[in-house]
């Protein structure tokens with residue numbers, strides 16, 4: 327990344343950054359115009375929503391969103407991209423909508439957070455904050471599987487952060503010969519999007535069934551069960567994937583992968599080895615790197631928070647939302663990140679106004695597509711009870727449903743996507 331001069335940096339930040347720049351001769355935010363300054367790090371489902379809802383709740387608060395990329399590629403509905411059911415371009419979102427709300431968007435990588443001095447460092451400058459929101463998503467535990475490091479992802483993709491990785495895996499699947507073998511390595515709990523690996527497996531099986539019927543996907547899993555387990559198992563049976571196009575190997579049958587060799591495209595479990603044409607490794611996960619820089623991640627790799635506000639229990643005035651937070655009772659999903667962002671936004675505004683945080687509710691709905699006309703879902707509405715996130719209502723799609731019902735749920739996935747993307751980015 328090019329080093330920015332103070333002049334070009336302020337220009338890049340829309341001229342407003344001077345309000346929050348410190349260490350560059352600018353006044354601290356509290357002194358400059360008495361405007362409270364909120365810095366949001368990460369412009370994904372959590373961060374973009376938080377920035378928007380804080381600004382909407384109080385236009386007098388100065389909100390700066392720091393996001394390293396110019397565009398955001400949505401992971402939700404990126405699995406259909408892998409099998410040609412969807413274009414990668416429709417997953418791509420910009421930040422113009424947020425700017426229209428009066429949010430200053432700065433495209434920089436945050437390289438340091440000083441929670442004592444309340445400062446955030448980027449290559450281009452240092453920002454002071456009154457309140458800091460961190461929503462950096464996940465980072466990968468590259469030391470967990472021998473042989474799997476960042477360099478390996480060039481050929482053995484993770485495709486667990488949408489964008490260029492999605493395109494590589496899509497092209498590998500497309501180029502694979504009929505009669506080929508693909509291996510998908512599923513991650514251990516907890517990880518982003520609990521049903522995601524199994525939606526991916528379903529759609530690849532659908533692709534093989536319809537386009538390359540001599541091919542097979544082997545899913546190697548360090549777990550014996552996963553989200554929407556019964557619905558996936560029954561769908562795989564009904565759609566004719568099981569055994570023929572898709573083989574799922576659970577932990578109990580030796581599914582845990584211990585080593586990979588990217589040079590030979592070989593995956594090793596404790597008992598076996600699999601040489602494949604295409605290998606997709608979804609690695610074990612932890613909070614985004616910036617959470618560690620800020621010192622708000624615990625020894626398990628996630629960020630403990632007060633469930634009522636999402637304020638870190640390790641640093642005052644720092645709020646951690648989305649995948650990085652240890653929000654027991656909520657899945658690591660885009661919808662949950664969006665919901666947590668609204669809880670944190672309301673708590674931040676209340677705190678800036680010297681009021682108590684309002685009582686939160688949290689929502690999540692997640693659709694999984696097993697075939698173009700076959701969708702399943704899970705829904706959850708929760709509240710805070712005895713200091714814990716507690717389920718109020720929700721549940722899974724019925725185990726027995728008509729083809730029309732399953733088709734409807736696949737269509738709902740698209741409606742859900744349009745609605746949440748508009749709520750987050752427009």
Ligand SMILES: Cc1cc2nc3c(=O)[nH]c(=O)nc-3n(C[C@H](O)[C@H](O)[C@H](O)COP(=O)(O)OP(=O)(O)OC[C@H]3O[C@@H](n4cnc5c(N)ncnc54)[C@H](O)[C@@H]3O)c2cc1C
Pocket residue numbers: 367368369370371372373392393394395398400401402403404405434435436437461462463464485486487518519522614615616647648649650658659660661662663691692693
């Ligand atoms: C294949 C797949 C399918 C999925 N399907 C669904 C679904 O159907 N429904 C659903 O609800 N969820 C789904 N998810 C999960 C969803 O994508 C995540 O839970 C969600 O993105 C979490 O939001 P977040 O804000 O925590 O992180 P992200 O959306 O990952 O955003 C983090 C942002 O922070 C930025 N960032 C990180 N570090 C820095 C830094 N140091 N400086 C500046 N910027 C930084 C990143 O560039 C990124 O833009 C899916 C995930 C996958 C992988």
